[in-house]
Amino acid sequence: MANEPQIQQDDEVMLLNMGPQHPATHGVLRLVLALDGEVIRECTPVIGYLHSGFEKTYESKKYQQCVTLTDRMDYLNPLGNNLAFALAVEKLLGVEAPPRAQVIRVLLAELTRIQSHLVGLGSNGLDLGASSPIMYAFRDREMLLDIFEMVSGQRMMTSYIRPGGLAKDIPPGFEEAVQRFIDYFPEKLDEYHGLLTRNPIWMDRMVGVGKLTAEQCLELGVTGPMLRAAGIPRDLRKDMPYSGYESYDFQVVTRTESDCYARYLVRMDEMRESLKIVQQALNRIPDGPYVLDDFKHAYPPRQLISDQMEALIHHFKLATEGYRVPPGEVYSAIESPRGELGFYIVADGSGKPYRVHVRTPSFTNLQCLPVMAKGGFIADLVNMIAAIDPIMGDVDR
Amino acid sequence: MAASEGLLQAVAEAIGDGLLATDEDRAGAPILVVERGSLLKVCRLLRDGEWGFTHLSGVWGVDYLAMGLEPRFAVVYYLYSPSLRSRVAVKVPLEESDPVVPSVVEIFPTANWHERETFDMFGIRFEGHPNLARILMPDDATIHPLRKDVPLGGEEVEFTHNAERIRRQRAAESPEVSRN
Amino acid sequence: MGVEEKLPGSLQVIVTKLANWGRQGAIYPLTSGLACCAIEMMSASMGRYDIARFGSEAFRATPRQSDLLIVSGRVSMKMAPVLRRLYDQMPDPKWVIAMGDCASSGGVFNNYAILQGVDRIIPVDIYIPGCPPRPEMLLQALQTLKMKILHEGDIHGRI
Numbered sequence: 001m002a003n004e005p006q007i008q009q010d011d012e013v014m015l016l017n018m019g020p021q022h023p024a025t026h027g028v029l030r031l032v033l034a035l036d037g038e039v040i041r042e043c044t045p046v047i048g049y050l051h052s053g054f055e056k057t058y059e060s061k062k063y064q065q066c067v068t069l070t071d072r073m074d075y076l077n078p079l080g081n082n083l084a085f086a087l088a089v090e091k092l093l094g095v096e097a098p099p100r101a102q103v104i105r106v107l108l109a110e111l112t113r114i115q116s117h118l119v120g121l122g123s124n125g126l127d128l129g130a131s132s133p134i135m136y137a138f139r140d141r142e143m144l145l146d147i148f149e150m151v152s153g154q155r156m157m158t159s160y161i162r163p164g165g166l167a168k169d170i171p172p173g174f175e176e177a178v179q180r181f182i183d184y185f186p187e188k189l190d191e192y193h194g195l196l197t198r199n200p201i202w203m204d205r206m207v208g209v210g211k212l213t214a215e216q217c218l219e220l221g222v223t224g225p226m227l228r229a230a231g232i233p234r235d236l237r238k239d240m241p242y243s244g245y246e247s248y249d250f251q252v253v254t255r256t257e258s259d260c261y262a263r264y265l266v267r268m269d270e271m272r273e274s275l276k277i278v279q280q281a282l283n284r285i286p287d288g289p290y291v292l293d294d295f296k297h298a299y300p301p302r303q304l305i306s307d308q309m310e311a312l313i314h315h316f317k318l319a320t321e322g323y324r325v326p327p328g329e330v331y332s333a334i335e336s337p338r339g340e341l342g343f344y345i346v347a348d349g350s351g352k353p354y355r356v357h358v359r360t361p362s363f364t365n366l367q368c369l370p371v372m373a374k375g376g377f378i379a380d381l382v383n384m385i386a387a388i389d390p391i392m393g394d395v396d397r
Numbered sequence: 398m399a400a401s402e403g404l405l406q407a408v409a410e411a412i413g414d415g416l417l418a419t420d421e422d423r424a425g426a427p428i429l430v431v432e433r434g435s436l437l438k439v440c441r442l443l444r445d446g447e448w449g450f451t452h453l454s455g456v457w458g459v460d461y462l463a464m465g466l467e468p469r470f471a472v473v474y475y476l477y478s479p480s481l482r483s484r485v486a487v488k489v490p491l492e493e494s495d496p497v498v499p500s501v502v503e504i505f506p507t508a509n510w511h512e513r514e515t516f517d518m519f520g521i522r523f524e525g526h527p528n529l530a531r532i533l534m535p536d537d538a539t540i541h542p543l544r545k546d547v548p549l550g551g552e553e554v555e556f557t558h559n560a561e562r563i564r565r566q567r568a569a570e571s572p573e574v575s576r577n
Numbered sequence: 578m579g580v581e582e583k584l585p586g587s588l589q590v591i592v593t594k595l596a597n598w599g600r601q602g603a604i605y606p607l608t609s610g611l612a613c614c615a616i617e618m619m620s621a622s623m624g625r626y627d628i629a630r631f632g633s634e635a636f637r638a639t640p641r642q643s644d645l646l647i648v649s650g651r652v653s654m655k656m657a658p659v660l661r662r663l664y665d666q667m668p669d670p671k672w673v674i675a676m677g678d679c680a681s682s683g684g685v686f687n688n689y690a691i692l693q694g695v696d697r698i699i700p701v702d703i704y705i706p707g708c709p710p711r712p713e714m715l716l717q718a719l720q721t722l723k724m725k726i727l728h729e730g731d732i733h734g735r736i
Contacts, residue, residue: 019659020659027610027612028656049659050612050653050656051653051655052651052688052690053686053688053689053691056690057685057686057687057688072613075613075616134619134623135623135624138619138620138625139623139624139625142620142625145620155617155709156613156617157613157708393612396653
């Protein structure tokens with residue numbers, strides 16, 4: 001059968017279901033394990049328990065409405081999803097967001113990356129039995145959620161980055177709040193390092209666990225921190241830069257051991273690099289418009305609507321019909337905290353996309369779980385899932 | 398892309414009539430529309446040739462029914478070359494009556510789940526795939542949801558002007574369930 | 578419900594009140610996080626919003642030991658039978674909170690894949706709107722549920 005391990009049944013093998021509801025599977029992931037005692041002979045992931053029909057729903061919504069849906073796919077990277085969609089639509093329109101919007105986009109995308117890695121770090125600890133890291137991680141994450149709430153009114157599903165620029169301008173107090181976080185966070189990272197990195201129990205459970213060779217990673221199409229922990233310095237922010245990333249000074253963090261410990265260290269160091277980018281972005285936010293001047297494709301600022309007749313008419317047309325995107329297709333990808341997140345959009349000249357496919361990193365990265373888990377223990381399986389850091393909304397869409 | 402001239406020529410030489418058309422997407426990546434018989438050859442050429450398109454971003458399908466284009470389906474493969482830092486796309490058009498295409502799992506093992514998802518969503522079969530089964534929909538699902546002739550589904554949204562009618566319909570359909 | 582119905586009148590009142598007070602004091606939810614609302618549920622159990630001070634000290638991983646099923650996230654058609662089975666495996670007394678728009682009514686997803694409201698398969702006690710609802714809304718829902726439990730069997734029907 002399709003969703004059972006393809007293994008010869010004998011007396012030694014027990015089939016165990018690590019069901020969709022499980023505290024350590026990072027959401028609704030089902031694993032069917034063929035066990036020989038504690039050792040895993042085969043591991044078959046069964047996904048689809050969070051399939052929400054995103055791609056079909058996109059086809060029935062205007063481009064502006066699609067932005068709110070994109071938040072909910074990889075729900076720990078909402079601004080990143082918005083950014084990927086906005087970049088794809090802007091390529092179809094043949095426009096580029098104004099400089100102020102681009103810098104703020106980079107700033108918020110990196111803060112989202114830090115927030116996502118914090119949850120990954122905390123969940124990793126919780127899965128292994130450590131209940132303090134998640135408490136500390138969520139405490140720091142709350143500061144970031146306050147910043148997101150300040151710009152968009154929403155803690156998580158912000159829908160703030162839209163095709164053409166941003167939803168609205170950053171409020172006063174934003175830059176101070178971000179600077180406060182930048183000053184506060186490095187010593188917290190050192191605190192996490194002090195708590196975990198040389199901790200004998202942490203190292204015992206993570207060093208040497210879940211090894212994948214670089215060739216295996218490349219063949220399986222793995223991207224993101226997992227690939228960088230195998231020694232391959234591939235990062236779309238450096239390789240195919242978008243939104244001005246080529247002008248920021250940051251390193252691509254790599255390790256060579258390609259085990260769970262290396263992946264943990266890669267994520268920790270990536271948070272530090274992201275903080276550097278946030279500081280650089282904060283220092284160079286230029287003045288200017290936050291959204292395109294061309295109101296045929298981007299909503300006019302709210303203040304103008306009550307002053308100018310054209311702005312009012314544009315807003316009405318955009319809200320009822322949506323902006324028309326000329327026919328064409330595009331595939332545009334960004335580096336999300338999990339890897340390559342790409343949007344393939346086919347436009348047919350109307351106000352709704354014809355076909356949207358989202359190439360999500362967790363879907364592809366999860367394919368390496370059966371390869372990693374073979375021959376390991378269940379306790380290590382939990383660790384491996386945490387190191388892949390899948391988000392089931394990303395996997396199932 | 399700098400190498401695109403040499404690329405198109407090499408592909409045209411290798412598969413001749415198999416190259417049906419060339420196009421470009423809005424990000425500047427060339428799109429090679431090839432016949433399904435030449436797909437494996439093109440993939441091997443792109444992966445092993447001098448350009449080094451070793452990373453397959455994914456495999457997905459498109460249904461052109463609502464656009465009125467023939468043939469109805471297309472399977473799209475996006476490849477990325479780390480050395481050239483650029484992408485190329487391969488598109489295979491498929492007729493509605495015969496939506497079968499060879500599987501590229503041997504060349505790019507990452508295509509395994511992507512092809513399963515394309516089968517699940519469109520009903521396109523991949524020959525040579527080790528385990529072509531539904532992956533996102535429930536195992537007993539009968540529809541291929543992303544096809545254009547399959548409706549979106551869901552329920553009708555109640556507004557003040559149609560709430561009464563919807564409630565009467567629901568009560569008539571399932572009288573034993575009481576829902577206020 | 579249960580043994581207190583078999584007791585004589587005055588004793589029944591006292592035991593019911595005692596049982597209700599005990600039940601509402603320590604409601605242990607199940608780790609039934611499905612999607613985005615699960616992250617807000619996690620935030621509600623962490624330092625800033627701290628659900629433990631309201632009695633939900635431990636989230637149980639097994640339905641056999643939990644009282645409360647917080648359906649946090651969208652329920653797909655594939656997941657619906659699993660959720661029903663989880664609900665059936667919980668022993669009485671049990672309660673259900675539908676957290677978020679997707680659990681209450683299908684949310685932004687009006688399509689073939691998402692169950693339009695979890696109340697189609699299990700009875701729900703409290704609905705929380707929001708996408709996702711703030712952790713404080715979950716805490717208020719929990720407080721409302723506690724009041725509901727405290728006044729259960731009350732002849733005046735107060736909440």
